Amino acid sequence: MLLTTETMVLNMGPHHPSTHGVLRFILRTDGEVIHLCRPDIGYLHRGLEKIAEQLPYAHFMPYTDRLDYLAAMNCNLGYAITVEQAADIEVPPRAEYIRVLVAELNRIISHLISVGTFAMDIGAVTPFTHTIREREWVNDLFEELCGARLTYNYIRFGGVVFDLPEGFLDRLSHFLDYFEPRLEQYNRFISKNKIFKERLVGVAVISRQQALDYALVGPNLRASGIDWDLRRDEPYSVYGDLEFDVPIGTSEFGVMGDCYTRYWIRIWEMEQSVRILRQCIAKMPEGPYLNKSKRKLKVEPGEIYVRTEAPRGELGFYLISQGGIRPHRLKIRTGSFSAMSIVEELGSGLMVADLVALIASLDVVAPEVDR
């Protein structure tokens, strides 16, 4: 006789500790196995695109901090580059280097949170306290730089708002000297941990084709074996002058494109960011840090789509101007949004506990999904 089973509908979220913000999943489960997974998003929708249409260009900068609060510098940078290209604003070389420096520093702390919460979501709470300790140091550096610890509002059209304080670069290299061996330590006690590995290898594999179809970006795309990084392939700012490698997922540790590969990509990217930071410190030019020539900003009618590489992948701003001081339309395309849209497809067939691992490995941040 066949065993009959019953499905039940389970609500996961909106207040679930592993959902990285406010997200809800409606799951139809049969025992532990998910038959259907429907993400329900929008709990953090703040209407940023509508707000952008009603504000002068410069006034929207603080809102980009809130676009992804774990990588505020990168969001600032993406928006600033978009408006600079549209309005033809020159950026002095020192400002370019400072921008890359803060963006890479922000990438490190964003990946630290990602790695830490990843371990915490699947049950290992201690690693999070270690990663957050390193992040605290960078937060102190940022506080020294611009007075804010999370929402920096530091980058301006044509440069940055403050110059580097006295001795900042020395303190930064001190941090890097401390941080680089830490990564090896993480590998010893998280990455190569047997339980961690067995828990993640081969879970929720995203194939090359799926990654392309769902327009995945950033670390999630590279984990599926696609060699694509905007910093190297379409260099913006001064990335063209810097040397770094782009880590690509391999099947060395199991299956390419699984949760474990996506975890490793972030560890490797932190190593590369340290490399970039050291070069920035060595090459930091003297000179002005802000181009003050255009105080009243007007953008000629036209449209432009600019994308930059944020920690969660490609961050695109599609700006349409009809002249004047406000944008006609500003569409924001984020990495977490496409990462979230693939969960619906990947979710069915997983165990409930693996769904938590999948979301953590995609490094989804809810405010970036909802905007």
Next chain:
Amino acid sequence: MEAQSILERIKSIIGEADLVWVDDQPGDPYLVIPKEKLRRLAINMKGDPHLAFDTLMCLSGVHNMGEQDEMEVVYHLYSLRHRHQFILKVKLDRPAFFPHFYLRVDSVSGIWPAAAWMEREVYDMFGIHFVGHDDFRRLLLPPDWEGHPLQKDYQEPDAYRGIATTREEIEGVLAEESG
């Protein structure tokens, strides 16, 4: 391929009629196509080995209320195989009466699955219907929300399910409660 040769290729696929190539303004050039040709062109843009647009970077809606009340759907396409990009636009009239009959365009979610959520978002924000979409609902706003906020003539409702949405009203309610 350069944008010009992509354009030639497109012309050889769907014919030259009704195509408008806009490259006289600053920024990115784009091609406006009639909405009837969208699906056929999209299939070919992904499938044609010379074009091979394998990713849909961005799908946005735009509402223009200048001389003419019209909406646009903009497709930013990128080919990782050939490393080139192209921008397609579809323009839709928005008449004053029964606009939802006219704001209709074929869905490309069967061709680029990433479009599924992006189209839902455009519907949510602009009220453009995508025909042939598998799971067509609002994405960000609640299902019973009235109106589409990114339309230029959108009026924000005073309340949603009895909850005030403006600050003055909330303060009024608070003052009443505290007596």
